[in-house]
Amino acid sequence: MTNKKILRTTLFAAIGAVIIFLVYKQVADGKKKAPAAPAARSGGRPLLLDAYVVKTTRLDETIDASGTLQSNEEVEIKPEISGRITGLYFKEGVHVAKGALLVKIYDEDLKAQLAKLQLQQELAKTTLERQENLLKINGISQQDVDVTRNQVSAYGADIDYTKTQLQKTELRAPFSGRLGLRNISLGAIVSPTTIITTLQQIDPLKIDFSVPEKYRTSVKVGDAVEFKVAGDNKTYKGSIYAMDPKIDLATRTIRIRAIMPNAGQLLPGAFARVTISLKDMPEAIMIPSQAVIPGTRDKTVIVADSGRAKIVVVETGIRNENNVQITSGLNIGDTVITSGILQLRPGMVLKYNNIQ
Secondary structure, three states: HHHHHHHHHHHHHHHHHHHHHHHHHHHHHHHHHHOOOOOOOOOOOOOOEEEOOOOEEEEEEEEEEEEEEEEEEEEEEEEOOOEEEEEOOOOOOEEEEEOOEEEEEOOOHHHHHHHHHHHHHHHHHHHHHHHHHHHEEEEOOHHHHHHHHHHHHHHHHHHHHHHHHHHHEEEOOOOOEEEOOOOOOOEEEOOOHHHHEEEEEEEEEEEEEEEEEOOOOOOOOOOOOEEEOOOOOOOOEEEEEEEEEEEOOOOOOEEEEEEOOOOOOOOOOEEEEEEEHHHHHEEEEEHHHHOOEEEOOOOOEEEEOEEEEEEEEEEEEOOOOEEEEEOOOOOOOOOOEEOOHHHHHOOOEEEEEEEO
């Protein structure tokens, strides 16, 4: 039994050694037959790419912005004093002239106060005349005369103040314009916080909009603007008359205000799509937008340099639907790669599928 065990063990060991040898030989033969690794793209196999040859084109530079129509002048009609409405002299939504009487507040108490002050002043004036005559014959002191004269002046000041209060009982239009809806009725008690109606001057109209800060030197007062409003295909024209001297820190834009004549077809508060035409550039460089690679600091494109890829830093300008303006970094005749740019590395051989 011992000899059989030794024989069996020796046989298993021999079979294991043969199997190990065969596996080792197979692996060694496989390594010999394995194909060589492909050459790096930087030195060998080219990609099929689309390209664009840089040339000049005519570019009309415009700025598109969103704006809002505003009244040229707008005010809420509020009383300066509290009181009861005794007269309403306007119709809602009509045009009124500057100075037109709109509202009358109860003023009988002020009229009575004014009449009393006027009588007191007349009496003081009479007393002053008598005292001045007595002063000539030394029948009264100068101090008494001065006190009475001061009283006459005080009554005069009170009369002026009361007249001013009487003026506040009449609400008149501060400028010519169109009235809004009425918020109170005859007999209502109003206070300085009560909005009776609104008055707006809608001819001309203002258009408020904002443009990016990079156009701060391109846009100036007097430039023409065009705009459209919702539900109207007509193009309206105006001109810039004021610019905010400060750049908005949140949006990095400049607020601009234009003005235009309005015959009544446009209303304040409407949304406006504003267009500003800046200048014609007959020799602008435009390339397809997909050729530009955005980066954290710079924008780059890949150009052909002696048949190989080269990365160039560029500066961009105006964009449209398909193209972007290049303001620096490219020259006329450069070949810009427009496809497969994410697979390219500097120095890779270029092969073109289509050149535009």
